[in-house]
Amino acid sequence: MRTVAMNFPILQVPRFRIHALASSCFESFHSLSRTGGNNSSFRILGCSTHGLEGEHGNRRWSRRPITTKTEGRNKKTLTSKTSNLRQEISDGSIATSNKLNINKSEISEFQRTQCCDIKQNIGESRDLFGLVTVIVFDIETTGFSRVNDGIIEIALQDLQGGENSTFQTLVNPERYVPNTTVHGISTQMVSKPGVPRMKDLIPILMQFVKSRQKPNGPVLWIGHNARSFDVPFLINEFTRCSFEIPPDWLFMDTIPLARQVIKSRGLKLPQKVSLEALREYYQIPLIGSAHRAMSDVYTLSMIVQRLSFDLKLPVSGFIEKSFSASDLSNVKKKNNSG
């Protein structure tokens, strides 16, 4: 089986060594290895207080492949729905579905599961890795304007791995796609029957994320330039479709992390921090076509691992650097009033 890991110095050492390196400094995270294929591609080797293989200070840790079949994760109610959902995803499109019986009341119930202070709760938790669902995501759009342009493709990957850990679909923006040369996605492609509109997709997307979410834990969405581009786009699309971003969704932008790595190595900004530049910097091979959402997600997943390692940044550090949808809304209001 071909493995991307072959090309990474960090991954050329035995896994237990990788884990030892990571765990020697921090509580958990960032040892994920690609196991091939488009689905279930990653396993994160977490550490916890239930140890088998090493120590972190006085704490024992274990190398524990985590799968989506974890007991107590809404398994009965969500697994079957997710399986149906996966079956409907083919050739880059999702059939709009009523089979999931998702309605707004269900979504509202989900939204009511609020965390008063998510960051604080996370910070107080010792088993961060077992609490946070880390999702790397990317979107393709018809342009840069969050007001005038629309999403035409979305892909995400739960870094926990396991079955159904990826989600990818084209989206019908109900308008002409002017920038086909950028991503290869044409008006014809997104206008095909079966390609969902955003308002059809959001409930399915939320159901997927909910199926991956750990009990009482937040979802951390990681994107490249997410603060300025992806997240505002998502917020606008949710608002336009009369949905709200769930309050237990947090977001993190990898660009500040990349800048931090550059500075930590004594390099001067502006060093390139584009996804392409970082891919080359870390010698990550391109999987699929650049500027297709899933391909960029695979690339960013590897970059996240490397940034995490270089910065010695565990999940708790990611949470500290995260922001919420309301944070962006507040900034916008503040700017408008000013």
Next chain:
DNA sequence: TGCCAGGCCCTCTTTAGGGCCTT
């Protein structure tokens, strides 16, 4: 008529300007 994204960061800086980054 002309413009047309916007947030972040750096510097020849901070009551600013320009480049990067996303599609």
